[in-house]
Amino acid sequence: MRDQEVFASVERELNRQRSNIELIASENFVSEQIMELTGSVLTNKYAEGYPGRRYYGGCQFVDEVESLAQERLKELYGCEYANVQPHSGSQANSAVYFALLQPGDKVLGMSLADGGHLSHGHPLNYSGVTFEFHAYGVSPETEMIDYDDFKEKVETIKPKLVVAGASAYSRVINFELMAKIAHDNGALFMVDMAHIAGLVASGDHPSPFPHADIVTTTTHKTLRGPRGGVIMCKEKFAKDIDRAVFPGMQGGPLMHVIAAKAACFGEALTPEFKEYGHQIVKNAKALEASLKEEGFRLVADGTDNHLILVDVKASCGISGKKAQRLLDEINITANKNAIPFDQEKPYLASGIRVGTPAMTTKGFKEEDFTEVGKIIALRLMNDETDEIKEECLRRVKALTDKVSMYKDIKYI
Numbered sequence: 001m002r003d004q005e006v007f008a009s010v011e012r013e014l015n016r017q018r019s020n021i022e023l024i025a026s027e028n029f030v031s032e033q034i035m036e037l038t039g040s041v042l043t044n045k046y047a048e049g050y051p052g053r054r055y056y057g058g059c060q061f062v063d064e065v066e067s068l069a070q071e072r073l074k075e076l077y078g079c080e081y082a083n084v085q086p087h088s089g090s091q092a093n094s095a096v097y098f099a100l101l102q103p104g105d106k107v108l109g110m111s112l113a114d115g116g117h118l119s120h121g122h123p124l125n126y127s128g129v130t131f132e133f134h135a136y137g138v139s140p141e142t143e144m145i146d147y148d149d150f151k152e153k154v155e156t157i158k159p160k161l162v163v164a165g166a167s168a169y170s171r172v173i174n175f176e177l178m179a180k181i182a183h184d185n186g187a188l189f190m191v192d193m194a195h196i197a198g199l200v201a202s203g204d205h206p207s208p209f210p211h212a213d214i215v216t217t218t219t220h221k222t223l224r225g226p227r228g229g230v231i232m233c234k235e236k237f238a239k240d241i242d243r244a245v246f247p248g249m250q251g252g253p254l255m256h257v258i259a260a261k262a263a264c265f266g267e268a269l270t271p272e273f274k275e276y277g278h279q280i281v282k283n284a285k286a287l288e289a290s291l292k293e294e295g296f297r298l299v300a301d302g303t304d305n306h307l308i309l310v311d312v313k314a315s316c317g318i319s320g321k322k323a324q325r326l327l328d329e330i331n332i333t334a335n336k337n338a339i340p341f342d343q344e345k346p347y348l349a350s351g352i353r354v355g356t357p358a359m360t361t362k363g364f365k366e367e368d369f370t371e372v373g374k375i376i377a378l379r380l381m382n383d384e385t386d387e388i389k390e391e392c393l394r395r396v397k398a399l400t401d402k403v404s405m406y407k408d409i410k411y412i
Ligand code: PLP
Pocket: 026, 087, 088, 089, 090, 091, 116, 117, 119, 165, 166, 167, 192, 193, 194, 195, 218, 228, 229
C-alpha cells in the first residue's frame, strides 16, 4: 500500500519547487535520471569495502557502478585518486581529518563568520571539538580573503593542515597562492570546493588541482548531483583516505547514491554542463548589477561566482531573518546569512545569501535575474503592504511560468 500521508507532503514539496524562485546558493534541481538512480534497487545492497575488495557477496554490479563513478570523477577534475563513498560533505571532511591528523593537531581554516563552513573548525562541530583549529578570514576593507594575514597565520601557528574553501564567499579563491604558503611552511593543503565544484568543472573558477594535496566536495550544489560527498587526492594519500572513510567513519556505502554520483559526473563531463556553468556566472553578474542598481550594498562589492551576499541591514534597515521571511511570502526562497564583522547574532544576521545555480538549471537567463533583483528590491526596500506583496507574487509567477521542471512527475 502506498503511504498517502508521506506522498502528500512530497507532492506539496514538488509544487513548492515548481512555483518558487529558488535562490538558496547550495541547492539545485537534479536531472530525472539522477532521481531515478537515487530511488533504484541499489538501495538494497550492502557493499562494505571497495570495488574488488568487498566484505559481502553479490557485489559484481555495484563494483561496476563505483568504479565508473571513480573513473569519471578522476577524468572530470584530472586528479590521481577518488573515493566516492562519503555520505555527505561534512563526512568527507571528517574522514580527511581522521586520515591526516591526530587529535589536538593544529589546523587553519576559514572562519565561519567570514564565510567558512561548520566542518572547518566550529567549536560545536566534530572538527573543532577534536582538533586545535585556528581561523583566517577576510579584510575589513575589501571583505575578500586577506592573504597577507593568512600568510602570517600559517607562519606563526605552523598548522599541520590548511583548509581552503567556503560556504558564503562570493569571490575567486587563490588556491595556488594558498597552497604555496601552506607547503612553504610544511603544512598539507586541503580544499573543500563544495560550493564551487560545478564551476571548477566548467572552467569558471580556477581549479584546486594540482595545487591541493586533498580536495573534498559535496555533489549536490553547483555540481548538480545527488546529496553526498567525495574525496579526491594524490595517490600517496589514497590508502589512508580509503581507510578513514571505511572502516573509519562509515559502514556500508550508499550504492544508489553512488550510482547517481556516477551519472552526475557523466553529465558534468558534457559540453552542455560547461555552458551551464558559464550561464550560472553570467546570471550572478546580472543579479549583481540589478541589485546594485536598486541600491543594495553587496558584500565584497559583488561576485565572481554563483552567489551574492546582500547586506540587507545596511541597505534597508532590516535583519536577514526578516528579509528571508518577506521573500518567502512572495515565493522567493533564500537564506539569512551572517556577513563579515556582523553586529547581529547569527540567528538574526545582517545579510541574505542568494545564488543562481538552481534557477539557471530551470532555464533562467540574465534578463530573468535582472527582474529577480527588481522584485527583491520592491519587497525589501518598501513597507510591508498587501499591494506590494500582490505585485511581487504576480511578477514571480510571470517568471516561473516561463520555465518548467519535473513536468511528468506525480506522487499522488
Ligand atoms: N563544505 C562546504 C564548503 C559547504 O558549504 C557544505 C554545506 O553547506 C559542506 C561542506 C557540508 O556538506 P553536507 O551538508 O553534505 O554535510
